[in-house]
Amino acid sequence: MPSAKEIQVKLIKKHAAAAIIQKYHYSGKATQNSQLNFGVFINDKLEGALQFGPPIDRRKLLPLVKGSKWGDMIELNRMAFGPLLPKFSESRAIAVCMRIIKKQYSQIKWVVSFADGTQCGDGTIYRASGFVLTSINKNSTIARLPSGEIVAIHGTSKRDMSGAERLAGHQLRYIKFLDESERQNLTVPIIPFEEIDKRNAGMYLGKKKSIKQRRAKKQELESPSNLGGAIPTCTLQSISSDDLCNHVTID
């Protein structure tokens, strides 16, 4: 199995990133307004993608960091990784993207992203990538339509939302500072990660699971009595919910 150091990350065309997102992201939907689309390659094969772009509610998000101008931030909207990518590819890919953005767009000082704790996870990858947690909110925007389709509710949506049912769970907002001096301008408190369990907001690979439970499972699997063979691990989106109990978490 190759190591995460062997992945290549580079800017790709939007349609190519969208194809990967549609294939591997749990939502099956790419963002329409992405501006920076990164591809994650292993052995020259495109297997992952990250999409960055303007948040829908940028006006509300800007005050999170005092003095932020319109162009000072960007949102990591989507990321999805295929099964061929090695373990830890996610955090490595994020790190490379951040370096590229910092170099290419010096005006971007911080990146915001949201973990969907109603269907996917509570942000394991963000925590591993040096993001700070700035809010844990009960879900108010992700809903299931009577047709079964999952949609995001926002002011600009023209969809018929009658009969939509909000999903149970939380949404967690994370921020990564590309310019560390902006950290002091954060206008909301940094929430300790332990708070995720306290608020019962833990989710991993689409299942309600606390961080504590995951750590205990990991320790159990790493104990000497369990060593003696390779333990299969999967990347975040490459696993079916039926397989969850057979795989190791990376939290």
Add this chain to the structure above:
Amino acid sequence: MSELKIEYISATDLVPYENNSRTHSQQQVDQIKRSMTEFGFTNPILIDEHNSIIAGHGRLQAAQELGIKLVPTITLKGLTKAQRKAYVIADNKLALNAGWDLDVLRLEIDLLGSMDFDLDLLGFDFKELSTLTDIDGEFPELIDGDKEPFQKKTFTLHDEQVSLIDDAVLKARSNPLIDEGINDNSNGNALTFICKQWLENAKR
């Protein structure tokens, strides 16, 4: 419509259509030959009742160059002279009208490449393949600093609503209480003034 039947006929018995407008370069015939060698003769030649070719001139030439004696054919019976003439063109042109889902194509080609399959057999030349499958992005220009603090908003209004709003805006424009400090667009200021008043009234 009668059921189609594949018949193997001696290549020398087939008669090329004298007015065939479709051309086949030697390079393309070579590609067909490579394809036939790899996959076999998978696409029968279409002929009429007199063994005259309707579609498949390139395939016949490739087969002959490969020394294939018997070729698969399908006889299209009962075509009028005009239908026959038209179908010689339509068969080619309709195929040309298809497009590519470039994302799926790229993923499929990637997969074939990883299986060490000879991509030359797909019929693309290298340059064409590179262009079709090129996914390298270019860094777009992103906003630096603040965006302009002005926006234009568009609404769809019925004629009656338009006159109502026009009347209200016209009257409000002359109101001395209007704040013109941040915007020099008088209509924008008037509309904001009206909305502000409405919100204040709604609070009561």
